[in-house]
Amino acid sequence: MKNYVNLMFKCLLVFFSFSIVANAQKTAEISIKNNLNFDRNEVVSISGKQLSNLLKGKKEKELRIKNGGTSEYVVLQWIDYNQDGIQDELLFQAEVSANAKVNYQVVFDGTIPLTESTITTYSRFVPERTDDYAWENDKVAFRTYGPDAQKRVEQKRPDGTLSSGIDLWFKRTDKSIINKWYAENVKKPGYYHIDHGEGYDPYHVGASRGTGGTGIWEDNKLVVSKNFVSYKTIAVGPLRTVFELTYAPWSSYQVKETKRISLDLGSNFSKFEISIDANKSLLNFAIGISLHDNKGEVKINKKEGWFRHAETIDGVFLGEGIVINSKLVRDAFANVSKEKDQSNLLVIGKSKNNKLTYYAGFAWQKSGQVIHEADWDTLLQKQAKLLAKPLRITIKRN
Known part of the structure; x- marks a missing residue:
């Protein structure tokens, strides 16, 4: 009996000791x-x-x-x-x-x-394709263009791109594709313009704004910067990638622009945090979406702060959109032009302390995320609500 009592006492002692350690953690x-x-x-x-x-x-x-x-x-x-x-x-x-x-x-x-994740966000500078900067998560991928790509156009050399627009890469896998697609493209130029089962890049940017590019709307004309001149990768990780792009002073305003761009896991939208410095008051800063050949459908919702373009590329539905705090919107309209790459859906924003934040993104039918316009509108409405009512976080120390 005595041994039984001692054994029970030791078991209780171990139990309480474990509980104290666990609670202390x-x-x-x-x-x-x-x-x-x-x-x-x-x-x-x-x-x-x-x-x-x-x-x-x-x-x-x-x-x-x-x-x-x-x-x-x-x-x-x-x-x-x-x-x-x-x-x-x-x-x-x-x-x-x-x-x-x-x-x-x-x-x-x-x-x-x-805890580790099998899916991730990712971004990097891409010198093997002149000097792109590309970023992605499990749902979408984007890229834009650097100074070498600009020089190639200006010097009439091959493989150049003169654009500060934002390109879209259509992916239908939750795995990273940037490194693979660029590596394969080095071996076989044009690789990523063909769908090999993971998606492809059929999206044309040119001088348009792509999806989320910026400009200045003045005298019924959009003035834009050239390619980014420098970059800084801040974070690459399982949940968020963050980087910054800077641009040489542009327009009569001599705008100095820095874009801090981030993309979270699970989101269709890149977050753009724009910092601007100009030599005079800038009231007409624009965010745009390319209307391509003007055959798509535009929807403008100033009240809720979302704006979208719906089109088909190679016969498959694509929805592009911008989401912004509705209080920061001065105007929004579709600027239809006969000039190549000059048709854009434009949102004119109000900068606050020379800063403006918005979200821009897309969904492609073959990714399985959307089927038609109504699905894309629902995603945009949800994104606007997420922006208006962020999750409330409270921390209580024990």
Whole structure:
């Protein structure tokens, strides 16, 4: 009997010791509230004061986040925006049902393996195709063009591109395609213009705005910059890629423009954060979508802040769109021109403190994300609602 009591005592001691250690690990709880009437699965960020409080006295490399409703740990990504060696933001992907709240547990335990993802976001400078900059996630891919591509046009050399428009790459796989498509294109020029089962690039940009390119609307004409002159890759990770492009001063305003572009996992929309500096007041900064041969359909919704073009390319539906805070919209219209690449859907935005933020993206029918215009309109409406009502994040330390 005595041995049985001693054994029970030891078991209880181990149990309570384990409970104390486990509870000590749970240093904080992150509560995420969804105030919209549809489910959300999106990347959330913790930055600034919230991040400082969370890390106080702890090591960031030991931080783990567990879904409170399960025993699963989520994928994390840290971002150092100014690249000073100090992390500025912590990202993870949250799933929250309509009009619901979910809790995530924060623990500091470096022995717990970091959760890895088989899909990712990605971006890089591409010197093997003159000097593109390309970016992608599991749903969409984009690219734009650098100074060497511009010089080739100006010097009448081959493989040049003179454009500050945003090109679209249609993909129908959640795997990364940038490195593969460019590598194959080096071996066989034109490779990525043919669909080999993962998608292809049939989209024409030229001097148009592509989807999300900028300009200045003045005297019934769109003035645009040339190619970007420099780039800086800030983050490449499982949840978000971030980079910056700078442009030489352009137009009579001598606009100095920097685009910080980011793309989150699971999103059809790149986020554009534009910083501008001009020698006089700039009231007519424009964001555009190419209308190509003017056979597509335009829809303008100033009230909700979304604007779209629907067309078919090679007989397959494509929807392109811009989403912006409706309070930042001065005007929006379709500028139809007989001049090649000059037809664009234009949104005239109001910059605030010389900055303007908007989202631009697309969906291609063969990706399985949309079938027709109504599906694309629904995605645009949802994106506008996500912008208007972001997830509410509350952190409570234990």
